[in-house]
Amino acid sequence: MLKHILTIAVRSIQKHKSSFIINLTGLSTGLAFAFLLYLWVQDEKSIDKFHANDSRLYQAMMQSTENDLVRIQDHTQGPLSEALEKDLPEVEKAVTVMNLSKEGMDITMKNGENSFKTSGIFSGDAFFQVFSFPLLSGNAGTVLTEKNNVVISESLARKLYGSVDAALGKSLQWNAFGSDHLSSVTGVFNDVTSASTMKFDFVLTKQKLLEDLWQNGTKWSNTGPETFLLLKEGVNITAFNKKIEKFIDKYDKGNHFSLFVRKYSDAYLYGNYENGKQVGGRITNVRLFTVIAILLLIIASINFMNLSTAKVSGRLKEIGIKKTIGSSRRNLVYQFLGESIFVTAISAGVALMLVALLIDQFNFITGKQLSFHFSVAQLSGLFIIALVTGILSGSYPAFYLSGFRPLATLKGKLEGGVRELFVRKGLVIFQFIISLVLIVSVFIVYRQIEYAQTKSIGYAKENVVYFDLEGKIFENKKNFFEQLRRVDGVVQAGGINQTLIREDGGSSTYGIEWPGKIQSKNIDFVIRNVDENLVQTLGMQVKEGKSFSDSLGSNSSYLLLNETAVKIMGLKEPVGTKVKLWGEDKTILGVVKDFHTASVHQPISPFIFKCDPDGVSMAMVRIQAGAERKVIDNLTSFYSKVNPGYGLNLGFLDETFKAQYLSEERTLTLAKYFAYLTILISCLGLSGLAAYDTERRTKEIGIRKVLGADIKSLVTLLSKDFIKLVGIAIVLAAPVAYYLMDRWLQDFEYRIDISWWVFIAAGAIALTIALATVSFQAIKAAIANPAKSLKTE
Incomplete structure (x- = not known):
């Protein structure tokens, strides 16, 4: 058979x-x-499914109601992991992780003359027991037990020490927030695979973070790190979430957070x-x-x-x-x-x-x-x-x-010839409906990305570079910025403590009080420490009042707010209004026009600029347009002189902004290829059917030519039925494409309108391609010698 x-x-x-x-x-x-x-x-x-404890590995999440909207965040309190492990029998182990890459921060690691700038995490001692990041050397239960321990990746070990074995027990120098630190290498782990969303080249201890670098992290009123739990077998997650909902109240009465857990490996696919x-x-x-x-x-x-x-x-x-x-x-x-x-x-x-x-x-x-x-x-x-x-x-x-x-x-x-004919026609229509939906999708996705990248974001992102401050710079930041502004090709420079472009908003606070505040409403304000020149460097527009300046004297007693913050606070005459920030008296100096700190997926956040030159840890530099390469060389040379031993790691503000839409751009590229492919395959089928139809009507074509039919009428005769099918597909595809694209656009806070011309353009493209495909076969038949077709019998 x-x-x-x-x-x-x-x-x-x-x-x-x-x-x-x-x-x-x-x-x-x-x-x-x-x-x-x-x-x-x-x-x-x-x-994230590769962890041995995947089925029991969960992440603590916090829910709060802010400005009448429910907000979910993965930033938690520093002491939360120990409290959960101590108080809840369902928790086998808990670990705190502060991921520096999420904070937009790299650290320079040094061994003598060898130095490399990279990103990593601070974590509790159970990190390598909770997560399955294989250790090449060291014991998972002990590598992070001492405050000055550090575990590094295989590639970092080879860069700094030449080999994995040579790294063990060696001292590692690193600099953070202007101070040098020494840690001892107690382990080396395999380089993190692409299957992990957590990317890092080193793991420092939680004790080092909370005791030496961020003492406020020990307070229940502050959030920042992430908390991960390894639950015991058989824990009912629904019951557990109900049990821990008000867990934080035990340690911080009056807080507005409720707690729940989600499966760690679900975060990648179900994170919105x-x-x-x-x-x-x-x-x-x-x-x-x-x-x-x-x-x-x-x-x-x-x-x-x-x-x-x-x-x-x-x-x-x-x-x-x-x-x-x-x-x-x-x-x-x-x-x-x-x-x-x-x-x-x-x-x-x-x-x-x-x-x-x-x-x-x-x-x-x-x-x-x-x-x-x-x-x-x-x-x-x-x-x-x-x-x-x-x-x-x-x-x-x-x-x-x-x-x-x-x-x-x-x-x-x-x-069943008629039935078979209708089925064939229906299948051709279905092919072109799919092609048309993809063509419309490509148009709309492209227009939305173009809109997102060209929309005014409230400041001038072009020709702005940024870099972290390190080493000796922290000894005299003011002098460093004065010298920086004198570098050939530098137009202006200012300081800030974190980059503006952050999907999660970066540092934020609930700790601001103002006249008429409704205490029951929780509002999370994004906040940045800046120097007197940051607003001017970014070209932000002051709508009311004025910006920070050297002539003010004590800038630290003033704040700048954006329009959204003023609107949420309900201030009619904001300039000069007295407020309290973390209990300290402040005055609103001015109101900056709204600007985006995240992609157009997110609404504009209420924002506070606090003038604190000593609190900045990043430089933002506007450079001369058209001379970028030369200015970057000048900056690199300048940085090596004023901060020996540290390399300049520049980022471009416009590129960082554009990177927020990387997912959409990849979707657009794939959609283009799929559209091309569906059109190609559909036209192949259409060409085959047209060829067969032409072959079947060979004698008819011959007779018509003998009787005087011209090429134009024959092409029309052979093409019209197929073009009708494409026309029907256009009519049916339009509502489907509109529905799907409207759903897709709902994920954007700021989005384009779906224009009618998109459907006309898509239909015209499909119709032109189909007509060209069918006409090729029709023209070939129409110009053939009729004598050959008529003498076959």
Whole structure:
């Protein structure tokens, strides 16, 4: 039976080479991209799942109501982990983590002349017991027990000491907040894999952080670190969350936080909250691209179905004879499915070669490190995809062709022709609906990204570089900034304690009081320490009052607020209003026009600038436009002179801003490729059907030409039916595309309107492509010599 199926399949391929090439091209490209998306989806779903204790590893989250909205945050109190482990029998271990990369902070690590700027974490001593980051040397239970212990990555160990073994027991010098520190290397861990969202090159101790660097972190009134819990087996999470809801009240009465836990590995895919409700996250893209992969395979399968049923007349006698000599319908179904699976198997082989060629480019687009190892798991997944595609492709032709009555087929009579024609047309319409939805999506995603990146953000981000302050700079910051402003090519320079561009807002406070404040309303103000020149350096506009300046004398008694802060506070005449910040008397000096501290996904936050030159730890420098390379060289040379032993690690403010939309840009790039691909596959099928339709009407075309029909009328005759199908697809695709894109745009606080011209442009593109595809076959038939078509009989 199998030999017979393969023989017939090979003969069918030989007889219908053009159909085979169309099916091979469509199926192989569709399968290749489906395979790539399968690898991407599997990788996304594996993020943070590698920890041995994954099923019991949870993160403490805090919920609060601020300005009548429910806010969820992962910043917790420094002492929370010890309290949870001590008071709750359900908690096996708890650990505090302060992730410096989330704070936008790098630290220079030194061993003699070797120094490298990198990011890491401060953590409790149970870190390597709770998380599965393998240690190459050192004991997981003891490497962080002493305050001055440090554990470093394998790559950092090799950079600083030459080898892993040479690093153990050695002293490591590092600088933070202007002071030098020495720690002893007690362990080395494997470099963190791409499967982890927590990225770090070193782990310092929580004791070092809270005792020497951030004493306020020991207070329950301050938040900052993250808290992770390893729960005991069998803990009911719903009951546990109910139990810990008001846990913080025990240590900080009158606070407005409630506590709950979420599974740590769920945060990557399900990290978005809206007004206290979990509303998805990256899982949206996983679902989106899964659907796109399925649609690609359906579109490719539709070509197979259409071309198989379109050429049914050539196989009528074969079906009739087989049925007459006793072949059952089931055997015929097996035969046609076998032929489909055979073609799909060849296509899968071609697809695997395409995957090998395209995977590096795909990784570049998606920012992944995917690889294809021909492992059992990967091959099994790809085999299932190919098998399902083969069965899907052959299902309709198999059941349709095997259902003919033998007597009718032997007479050459085609049953169900009208029904089959409607099915074919419906499948063509479905193909172009998908293509049109993707074309519209590309337009709208592009326009939204363009809007987000060109929208006025309230300050001039271009030609601004920034870098952390280190080493000797902390001895006299004022002198450093004075020298910095004299560097050739530097237009202006100011100081701040954290970068402005932060999705989570960075440092914030509830500790401000003002006349008329409603005590029951909790408002979290983003706050930054700045010097007198920061506002001018960034070109922010002062709407009312004035900015900090050297002429004011004691700038520390003044605050600058943005418009949103003034609005939320309900101040009618804010300038000159007396307020209290953390119990200290302050005066509102001026109001700055609103500016964005996060992407347009987020609303503008209420913001406070506090003038505290001694509290800044980052320089922001506006440089001369058009001479960037020269100015950066000047800055590098200047920095090495005033701060020997430390390298200048510059960031560009506009690039940091643009990086917030990296996910959307990757989505746009992939959507473009998918749109191109669906159009290509759809047009391949359309071309095949047009070729078959033209072939079927060869004599009709010949007769019409003999009777005087011109090329234009013949092209119109052969094209109009197919163009009608695309027109129907345009009408049906418009509401679907509008609904999907409207849902997508709802994730943005600031977004574009969906314009009517987008649908007209998408329709025009699809119509033009379809017309060009069909017209090619029509013109070829129209210019052929009619004598050849008329003398075939």
